Amino acid sequence: MSTSRYLESGSLTLQPGEDGTFIVDPLCCGVHKADGSVDRTAVIRKLTPRVRVRLAEPSAQNDNLEAGNILLRESLVEVGGEKPTGSVLDRLYNGDRDLIQMAARQISMGNTVTYQPVTCPGCRGRYHPVITIDNMEVFRVNPDEVEAITDPAGNPALGFRVESAEHEIEAVVRFSQGRDQKAVEKVRRNFVAALHRMICECVHSFRFRGEEIEHRGAALQAWVESPAGVPMDAWDWLTEEIMDHQPGPDLVNFMACPDCGRRELLDLGASDFLVPTPRGRRR
Numbered sequence: 001m002s003t004s005r006y007l008e009s010g011s012l013t014l015q016p017g018e019d020g021t022f023i024v025d026p027l028c029c030g031v032h033k034a035d036g037s038v039d040r041t042a043v044i045r046k047l048t049p050r051v052r053v054r055l056a057e058p059s060a061q062n063d064n065l066e067a068g069n070i071l072l073r074e075s076l077v078e079v080g081g082e083k084p085t086g087s088v089l090d091r092l093y094n095g096d097r098d099l100i101q102m103a104a105r106q107i108s109m110g111n112t113v114t115y116q117p118v119t120c121p122g123c124r125g126r127y128h129p130v131i132t133i134d135n136m137e138v139f140r141v142n143p144d145e146v147e148a149i150t151d152p153a154g155n156p157a158l159g160f161r162v163e164s165a166e167h168e169i170e171a172v173v174r175f176s177q178g179r180d181q182k183a184v185e186k187v188r189r190n191f192v193a194a195l196h197r198m199i200c201e202c203v204h205s206f207r208f209r210g211e212e213i214e215h216r217g218a219a220l221q222a223w224v225e226s227p228a229g230v231p232m233d234a235w236d237w238l239t240e241e242i243m244d245h246q247p248g249p250d251l252v253n254f255m256a257c258p259d260c261g262r263r264e265l266l267d268l269g270a271s272d273f274l275v276p277t278p279r280g281r282r283r
Helices: 050-055 064-075 085-093 094-110 178-185 190-200 216-226 232-244 270-274
Strands: 007-010 012-016 023-024 042-044 078-079 110-113 131-132 137-142 145-151 156-164 169-174 204-208 252-256 265-266
Touching: 012 094, 023 094, 042 094, 050 064, 064 078, 064 085, 064 094, 064 178, 078 094, 085 178, 094 137, 094 178, 145 169, 156 232, 169 232, 178 190, 190 204, 190 216, 190 232
Parallel strands: none
Antiparallel strands: 007 137, 012 023, 023 042, 042 078, 110 131, 145 156, 156 169, 169 204, 252 265
């Protein structure tokens, strides 16, 4: 449960559209239009078996961004009134990318997800966590609180402000987008490096100890990690603040072991959560 003033809590909302489509409204952030408005609707269709074939290709298996884009291209009719071209998907906020994929999963394969079996670390029993998509919490931006900024290409974007007198940090941070995953994908097998890079890609303005830091992206990461950079406790605070303010469906669920009641944290992955491969019913 988020306590961020920049976010509002809700659930996935779907309405039937024309010709078998469905309308996701509202999105978590939305798409910026030329007139300055933000369109928070997406039109989606059911996935077909082709998406599973495409996700099994090496290009998707080795690239999380490409896997997500495949799911979006296969399910999206339009988002914000635009076709799902590469540039549109790059500008799409990650919270909206996750929400659209979750909605496509629901209309294509049902509302109930039986997760892969897990072993309880308490009693060592095996069980299948069951998740209901309707019960998942969805965090959407509060339009009265977020700030209008620009992305690195000069396009309109949404951001939020974080500051700490204790750590002497003042920052405005852009909500992460598909374009940011391109930079992170290069180091995704190193979780710490990927997280650092994502944070640095999304920093719009940054003041530390009263000094404006001009570096962005990879240059900011290099400066942060240098001896003259940010102490670990201050960077940890900033990272947690940014993560706590991210919109999108809450894909992290606590599940309780049916045998001993121990609650375990699950992070739902796209491949086994959204489009698992059928294994047959025989055991």
